[in-house]
Amino acid sequence: MAENTPPLKGIARVSHALGEAASWLFVLATVISVYEVTMRYIFAAPTTWVHVTTTALCAVGFALGGAYAMVSGQHVRITSLLDKLPQRMQRPSELLGLACGVFYLGGLAYAAVLQAWEGVWHFEGKRWVPEAVPGPPHWPLPALTRVALAVGALLFLAMVLQRLVQVLRRKAA
Numbered sequence: 465m466a467e468n469t470p471p472l473k474g475i476a477r478v479s480h481a482l483g484e485a486a487s488w489l490f491v492l493a494t495v496i497s498v499y500e501v502t503m504r505y506i507f508a509a510p511t512t513w514v515h516v517t518t519t520a521l522c523a524v525g526f527a528l529g530g531a532y533a534m535v536s537g538q539h540v541r542i543t544s545l546l547d548k549l550p551q552r553m554q555r556p557s558e559l560l561g562l563a564c565g566v567f568y569l570g571g572l573a574y575a576a577v578l579q580a581w582e583g584v585w586h587f588e589g590k591r592w593v594p595e596a597v598p599g600p601p602h603w604p605l606p607a608l609t610r611v612a613l614a615v616g617a618l619l620f621l622a623m624v625l626q627r628l629v630q631v632l633r634r635k636a637a
Contacts, residue, residue, distance in 0.1 A: 475622045476535045482619070483532020489525040493518045516597050520605035527609075527616035534623040555631065562628040569624055573617035580614040583607040 472480050500514035533539040546557055583595040584607045594607035 472535065475531075475619060475626070479531035479535045479619045479623055482528045482615075483535070486525045486528035486532070489521040493521040493525075496521075513597075513601050513603075516605055517603070520609050523609045524612040527612040528619070530616055531619035531623045534620060534627070555634070558631055559628070562624055562631060565624040566621065566628060569617055569621040573614065573621050576610065576614035576617045580607075580610040583610040 496514050497518055500511050504510040530539070541561075546554055549557055586593055586595055586607075594604040595610070596602050596604045597606065
């Protein structure tokens, strides 16, 4: 964040903090990938857990990165088209883009919450068994990834809704 930006509040602060923390998951994924390459090609002892763990770590990082990008103003926008529009068309175009984002993220968040619920609240008899990777190490990575996608989609949706309200409150040019 630039030094001259106002301090973050509420969900923006949470999104920013989670995004900063999630960025370290990519570092961890890189470290364990180097470990796997070393074990496989130098010691001829490949691992069984690095691929699924790296995939889950990166998925969590990407899931939590959308809201972070929105908060920090680094999300993907096609400004080359927006800038070529007449001034009176820029605000409606931005509103249309945000409305599409709300529609998409609303659907994604809804589906992700249902999937997360199913993956986490999984019981066998009376025993709680969240969805896990089969075989060793039997970690609950699929359940964790589903929860991260649900949280990420909800945060991103909240940030897009906040931006939509800001644009609607702004006076038309």
